Structures are given as C-alpha cells and as structure tokens.
Amino acid sequence: MTLETEFERYELPLAETFRISRETTQIAETVVVRVSDGENEGIGAAAPSRYYGETAETVVEILPDLLAVVEDVDDPHAAQRVERRLENTVKGNTAAKSAATTALADLAGTRLGVPLYRQWGLDPDAVPVTSYSMGVEVPETMAERARDRVDSGFKILKLKIGTDSEADRERVAAVREAVPEATIRVDANGGYDVETAVEVSGWLADLGVEFLEQPVPGGNLEGLREVHERGAIPVAADESCVDAGDVPGVAGTCDIVVGKIAKCGSPWALRRQLETATAHGLETMVGCMVESNASLAAAVHCSPLADYADLDGSLLLAEDPFVGVPFVDGRPNLADLDRPGTGVREQ
Numbered sequence: 213m214t215l216e217t218e219f220e221r222y223e224l225p226l227a228e229t230f231r232i233s234r235e236t237t238q239i240a241e242t243v244v245v246r247v248s249d250g251e252n253e254g255i256g257a258a259a260p261s262r263y264y265g266e267t268a269e270t271v272v273e274i275l276p277d278l279l280a281v282v283e284d285v286d287d288p289h290a291a292q293r294v295e296r297r298l299e300n301t302v303k304g305n306t307a308a309k310s311a312a313t314t315a316l317a318d319l320a321g322t323r324l325g326v327p328l329y330r331q332w333g334l335d336p337d338a339v340p341v342t343s344y345s346m347g348v349e350v351p352e353t354m355a356e357r358a359r360d361r362v363d364s365g366f367k368i369l370k371l372k373i374g375t376d377s378e379a380d381r382e383r384v385a386a387v388r389e390a391v392p393e394a395t396i397r398v399d400a401n402g403g404y405d406v407e408t409a410v411e412v413s414g415w416l417a418d419l420g421v422e423f424l425e426q427p428v429p430g431g432n433l434e435g436l437r438e439v440h441e442r443g444a445i446p447v448a449a450d451e452s453c454v455d456a457g458d459v460p461g462v463a464g465t466c467d468i469v470v471g472k473i474a475k476c477g478s479p480w481a482l483r484r485q486l487e488t489a490t491a492h493g494l495e496t497m498v499g500c501m502v503e504s505n506a507s508l509a510a511a512v513h514c515s516p517l518a519d520y521a522d523l524d525g526s527l528l529l530a531e532d533p534f535v536g537v538p539f540v541d542g543r544p545n546l547a548d549l550d551r552p553g554t555g556v557r558e559q
Contacts, residue, residue, distance in 0.1 A: 235262070244256070257311050258275075261474065321554065373398050384416065398421055456481065495519040497521065505532055
C-alpha cells in the first residue's frame with residue numbers, strides 16, 4: 213500500500229457575521245486534506261484559531277511535514293504511531309495535525325466499511341442534541357434569530373456574551389423572552405474578570421440559563437475556580453482545558469470540560485480528553501469551531517461519549533462544500549449515516 217496525500221485551502225463565507233467577546237468572524241479559513249490508498253479516499257480538515265496561534269497560513273506551512281509522516285507510516289490504521297510521529301515532528305499546531313488525523317480516521321473506516329463510531333463501539337442513540345450558537349448582536353436581532361432557530365428545530369441555544377455585562381444581560385433577557393421554551397447556555401470566551409463573572413452568574417440563574425462557559429481568561433484557573441465556587445450556575449472550561457493533560461488541573465475549577473478536535477489534534481485525542489474528564493467526575497461537551505463538515509464530522513462520531521454537544525459549526529456557513537453527518541431536530545443522526553469512516557463527502 214502506498215498512501216498519497218494532498219491539501220487545498222478554502223475560504224468559506226459565514227451566513228451571518230459571527231462576533232464573540234474577543235473577535236468578529238466573516239470567513240472560516242479551512243484547509244482540507246485528502247489521503248488516498250489508490251482505491252479509497254479519506255477527507256479531513258483544519259479549522260485554525262488565532263487564539264491558539266494558528267492560521268490558514270501556518271497550517272499550509274506545516275502540513276507538508278505532517279503529511280510526509282502520514283506517507284512514511286503508510287498505514288491508515290496505525291493511529292498511535294502516526295500521533296506519536298506527528299508530535300515528534302512539531303509541537304502544538306493541533307488544527308494542522310487534526311486535518312491529517314481526521315483524514316486518516318475517515319480512510320481507515322472507509323477501508324473497513326464501517327463508520328468511525330462503530331469502530332469504537334459507541335452508541336449512536338447516546339448522541340446529545342446540539343446547541344445552536346448565536347454571536348453577539350443587539351438584543352432585538354438576537355431575539356429574532358433565536359425565534360427563527362427554535363422554529364427550525366433547534367431547542368438549545370448557546371449565546372455568545374462576555375462583552376459589557378449590562379448589555380449582555382439585555383441580550384440574554386431578550387432571547388429568554390422570545391423563546392421561553394428553549395434551553396439557553398452562554399459562552400463568555402474568557403471575557404469577564406472574576407467579580408463580574410460571579411455577578412453575571414446570578415442574573416443568568418434568574419433567567420434560567422443552564423451553564424456558563426469559560427467566564428474568565430483561559431489561563432486563570434484560580435479565577436475559574438472562584439467563579440465555580442461562588443457562582444450561581446455550573447461552569448464549563450473550554451480555553452482552560454485544551455487536551456487530556458489539562459483535565460487534572462481543571463478538576464475542581466469547573467463542572468464541565470469542553471473538548472474540540474482542533475484543540476487537541478485528533479479524534480483519538482478528543483476521546484482521551486472526554487474519558488479523562490469523565491474519570492475525574494466532570495461532565496463533558498463536544499464542541500467545534502466555525503468549520504466545515506470536513507473537519508466537524510469526526511467530532512460528531514465522538515459525541516456519544518459526551519453529556520452535551522455544540523456541533524453546529526457547519527450550520528453557520530453560507531455554504532459548505534462538504535456533507536457530513538445529517539441532523540434531525542437538532543440532533544446529529546449517526547444511526548442513519550449511510551457512509552463509512554467519518555461520513556464526509558464532497559458535494
């Protein structure tokens with residue numbers, strides 16, 4: 213067997229401008245990797261984040277070295293060896309690594325004729341319903357969009373906050389009034405200081421919000437612990453918990469760990485992070501970037517291991533060149549996936 217690899221850069225416009233506490237996004241930079249054994253092809257992709265030090269440019273720069281490892285190992289089923297070799301090739305650059313590893317996972321499953329979740333023996337009925345993320349906007353716009361999302365079948369909304377706390381309160385209150393039946397979660401993306409986050413958690417509780425994700429900057433674990441101990445609702449750690457190695461350090465500072473393939477580098481690393489968090493008595497959520505199905509689909513296959521899901525990344529795009537796992541009433545429908553591997557294919 214001789215594996216051949218290639219990659220291609222895409223700029224995918226979003227359906228709507230997406231603002232969070234630290235940045236505004238209109239284009240999802242994506243680098244798609246294809247790995248072929250001559251008969252079968254695996255597709256994966258990188259969804260780089262500047263917050264973690266990656267851009268499409270850095271991914272394109274490092275991918276030739278990473279894909280040289282894939283070609284040298286020459287075995288899509290040798291995940292452990294590939295991960296070890298990739299780590300020895302370059303530190304960090306997890307989004308770039310995820311492009312190679314998700315393509316390999318897709319190819320391995322395709323060669324076996326089974327989807328990834330079945331290779332791992334996971335239960336498709338355990339997939340959580342996903343939330344639908346909404347960027348920071350004026351309250352009236354957020355309320356209108358919330359009503360549209362709920363009417364289209366998404367009963368869980370994740371609202372981006374973390375800017376001005378009083379303005380955030382108006383936004384969340386407007387959404388709650390517009391969709392009283394919806395489950396609401398919020399994500400501050402590290403935008404608050406400790407005292408503000410504790411205060412915010414109080415009125416979030418009054419508005420029936422389920423949990424508060426990353427209230428303080430990712431490196432402030434003591435601050436996260438304080439919000440966890442003093443706040444009125446559960447706290448989720450995203451930027452504070454990049455991979456499985458971070459889990460012991462965040463245990464006791466939060467209630468929920470958020471795992472993303474782009475943060476940890478591979479589907480297998482995401483699985484380790486989720487299982488490590490569970491072993492530490494934490495709940496888990498599988499999350500994503502604003503990204504194509506080419507990278508998102510592998511995370512969906514990991515989601516039966518999680519308590520919560522935020523897997524709407526491809527839904528935020530104006531158009532996605534790739535098809536992944538279908539959604540039914542806001543829930544990824546792994547059971548009816550009719551393609552092996554991760555299920556990704558080009559439209």
